Amino acid sequence: MNLATYLGPFVAAYTPLVDPLNLHRQWYLLLVPLALLTAVAYKAVRTRDMRRYPVEVLVMAAQILLGMIALALGFLLFVEVLIPLLAPTPRV
């Protein structure tokens, strides 16, 4: 089993920058680089002391990820638990 075997389903007929990646099932993993790069750009502008820049980037990226996880759990509880309690529908 080489690397191409693992990556094959994701990069089949893939032209970088032109074709989309086949990551429809793993889309949530793309939130990690999104949070990290957002923190890199934002903290470059907003941090007071650039000596603390790497630490602040990591802290902000973690805050974004934890916030999104908390929001996801909140919406999951709302849709899966609260709504069925408030408006129960008969299951067929």
Next chain:
Amino acid sequence: MTDQHPKENPAHDADRATAGFDPAAGVLAWVLPGLGHFVAGRKARGVGVCVGVLGLFLGGLLIGGITVVDSRSDRTETRLSFYGMFFVGPVAIVVDRVHQAAFKGVDPMRPSHAPTRHALPHETLDNGTIRSAGPGEGPPIRRSVGKVNEIGVLYCLIAGMLNFIAILDALLPPGRSARRGAKSKDAPKRSSVLDSVRTGDAGGEQ
């Protein structure tokens, strides 16, 4: 990384207090993300902005393909998002132009004033005109759909919005913090006057 906040670098603070408004840095920050900061001497910040903004924009293109940057998309969200991507700089405009010119075509079955569109799976592009695909032919690109498209658009849009913040910081960084510092020095005086009024020690006729 030697860039420091003015409060921790008095010499830098003095520079910031005299500059005030720097339109050249603002324009440079739009031309290339981070260039405004870099030219203004805040090199570490410029590199951080450049890596973050261009990394997000490039990441969006790698994930969703070139179809995420489309100023004439038939999908409203993608079309409106281009106005945010505009702040990434000329690179976003060039990518959009390449997308419109190389991957969209005129449909001869539609009116001449109709917008260009992508070729469908059973069609191909022939010198900017869409026609039925022959054996072994197909559209020049696959359009991204669903979550992959949404995340690709999100990456590029956030890149534009972050560079908008960076452009504002390049335009107005100097003096801003110094003025804010001066205001905060005044603040205790004001609060002490207010406190004396509240406690009845402000004098006046009683």
